[in-house]
Amino acid sequence: MKIAIPYKDGEVFGHFGHSEQFKVYEIENGEILSSEIIGTDGNGHEALAGLLAEKGVGALICGGIGRGAEQALTESGIALFSGVSGDADEAVHAFLRGELGPAGANCDHHEEEHACGEGSCGESCGAGGCGGCSGCHPAPQITGKNAGKKCKTHYRGTFNDGTQFDSSYDRGEPLEFVCGAGMMIRGFDTAVADMEVGEIRNVHLTPDEAYGEKDPLLVFTVPISNMPGSEELSEGEQVYLRNTYGQPFPARVLEKTALTITFDANHEMAGKELNFTIELIEVSEA
Numbered sequence: 001m002k003i004a005i006p007y008k009d010g011e012v013f014g015h016f017g018h019s020e021q022f023k024v025y026e027i028e029n030g031e032i033l034s035s036e037i038i039g040t041d042g043n044g045h046e047a048l049a050g051l052l053a054e055k056g057v058g059a060l061i062c063g064g065i066g067r068g069a070e071q072a073l074t075e076s077g078i079a080l081f082s083g084v085s086g087d088a089d090e091a092v093h094a095f096l097r098g099e100l101g102p103a104g105a106n107c108d109h110h111e112e113e114h115a116c117g118e119g120s121c122g123e124s125c126g127a128g129g130c131g132g133c134s135g136c137h138p139a140p141q142i143t144g145k146n147a148g149k150k151c152k153t154h155y156r157g158t159f160n161d162g163t164q165f166d167s168s169y170d171r172g173e174p175l176e177f178v179c180g181a182g183m184m185i186r187g188f189d190t191a192v193a194d195m196e197v198g199e200i201r202n203v204h205l206t207p208d209e210a211y212g213e214k215d216p217l218l219v220f221t222v223p224i225s226n227m228p229g230s231e232e233l234s235e236g237e238q239v240y241l242r243n244t245y246g247q248p249f250p251a252r253v254l255e256k257t258a259l260t261i262t263f264d265a266n267h268e269m270a271g272k273e274l275n276f277t278i279e280l281i282e283v284s285e286a
Helices: 046-054 067-075 088-096 186-193
Strands: 002-008 021-028 031-039 059-061 079-081 149-158 164-167 175-178 200-205 219-223 238-242 248-256 260-264 274-285
Touching: 002 088, 021 088, 031 088, 046 067, 059 088, 067 079, 088 175, 149 186, 186 200, 186 274
Parallel strands: 002 059, 059 079
Antiparallel strands: 002 021, 021 031, 149 164, 149 175, 149 274, 200 274, 219 260, 238 248, 248 260
């Protein structure tokens, strides 16, 4: 599948309809195979949905978006994940980790002729005025001095038995994200929100602070005959399925018989308690 992001200088551009370019990612088996940057050629709002559909895009990750554009994306069969900011590549990785939930239009005060950040919009853009247009983008739900700011952290994640499941130290590159923007699990965001630069903190997260409890309704069995191509899948394989609205979602092949295949759409970390050692490297304005 292909994922597109309104793109500028490595970041998720703030408003879908005014983006001059998109970064399009080719995804296979939960991994990024390649990416390219495409221009919009002056298209805006609904026309952009057609452009992305022509490119074979199946999902859009963005910041602010109006209802007209949302409807056009739906009609084009493109899933929408809005309210995202920060580093574009990290946003895609968050999607692949199952950390982005589908969302709808979050800029519904805009009419199609009204340009966010330009022209005279009076008070409709919120307290920030037209220049900031703070009303277009969701305020961080996490409180703390670092909420809404770009943070760089190193971290090490372990299960309760001490087994390490992830480490930015091992990769040699810190993780960059906007604190409170929904790019990280809530417990991680909450910990970073009030940390000092240079501080190292150890946190223990319960499932409700991490990836939630396992939902038995997200484990389902379907006949192989109803899913052409599923006969080639293997147990443990990660795939992307589509719901009744055409939105893609990740699932793992839990079990397979001669006639049926069982999928688990729970996040692989669902139901688990997690431990993190977090080091705050840098904080800057998003």
